[in-house]
Amino acid sequence: MVHVHHKDMRFDRERFLAAYSAALDALWPPHASFEVAGPFGVTRGLRLGPATGEPVVLLHGWGSNAVAWYPTARLLGDSRPVYAIDTLGDAGRSVQHAPISGPDDSAAWLDGVLDGLGLDRAHLVGESYGGWLALNVAARWPGRVASLTVLDPIGLVPLRKRFYVWIVACGSAALAPRPVRHRAATWLTAGALREDGLRRVSLAAVGFKQGIRPPAVLDDASLRRITVPVTVLLGARSAAFDAVRAADRAALLPHGRVEIVPGAGHALRLDRPDVVDRILTG
Template identity: 45%
Template sequence: MLLHGHGANSSTWYPQIEAFGERHPVYAVDTIDDPGRSVQRALVKDSQDNAAWLNDVFEGLGLERVHLVGLSYGGWLTLNQAVYGADRLASITLLDPGGLQKVPARFLAGAIAGLFAMALPRRWRPWLARVLANHALIAPPRMTAPILLGTRTYRPSYRPAARPFTDDELRSARVPALVLLGGRSTLLSPRKALARVRALVPGVRAEIVPGAGHGLPLEAPDLVNARILRFIDSEVQA
């Protein structure tokens, strides 16, 4: 199951669906309080509420052993599930996730700058993509259009911030874990984040992807796909 980042939707996973779907059943969920076709009827207030919501999704789909993959805020939701609702999890994969460090001001500033950059002529975008470490600026329009539509038309009701998990919470995440961090991430200080997960998350496999920014599945799809499939296959065979 794939969980996208904040303000996006399941179309984020376009570069992954074919590769994953050739070997596994794949579910890409529009997460709660993000643009999608669901109607939210209750506020999700904290970690326990988020874990309960995702467990409801698993139950509704009849899923018992889920390999959960999350990007950014979806990575926070994935890590949160490992801490507060791991009963149905087979493994977790965190792609430049929230929850390892406090969200820095540069991430918020970069997100705003990226929205303004999308309104500029396309000939300027390759340079801006390099400067801002934002590959979405040069992604095909068919991939960015659904996200931009949601940005313009959807207003979230409420969601908890991607707070950093405590050391004790990270130690309690005892499902097999893969962590991939962007070497040019605007969300994390990758070396510090790598050191923290290696020190605290039991048995984690973690690495930094050199040159990649926060949008790992879009920027380095072949590498990301290969790493995730190899990891999941190793857990299935274990």
């Protein structure tokens, strides 16, 4: 058993930023940083790729940050502008000044970031909570969105109670030695546990006080209002929800394409990168 001392549970922002920068240096291709100030705080992120082309905006899952998108940034950055956002209220370089209360505020925040970046229309790619952010803004301001690709997004069906047990188990496994972590990645269907390059960032984020909460399920009317093309990829072994039930709800999307990915869990992009890469480059 791995014991975590109480002092290790206090969030140290300077230590976190040092780990974040080290991971960027080790994993990311050449890039620039950006920041957009708004009513909820200062949103920061990473940009790479050419100056022209249809932009792609990457929205990470809960408890993560823009650094985790490095494989996707490498994949897409040669041919189009790519923006990876540190979601406000999560453990990244963004700084929250005001609470984001509910779906309307979340959509207003993301719309404001797109506006601040000068992106009239963008392709949104989101995983888990980032998938909900993408669906939520598209339901309210579809004119800002060219298309969506959402990876095991929350918000289609209620989360399983055992999802929270899975999160705790993954957190405990992350503290274990490398061989144990990698075995646990298979047991838990949690590809993130194999991400040795991001481990220091994850450990440095321990103790961060989240400024976001699990969102409510999107209602039928909201899903039907999303009129842009949407690709929904669901992990067949997702700990978050039943993939078949989620696929049934996603069928309400007017221009939705739904695929349940065998062998994938909630960390779908890491469990089955071959499938995700095929979709993103297709």
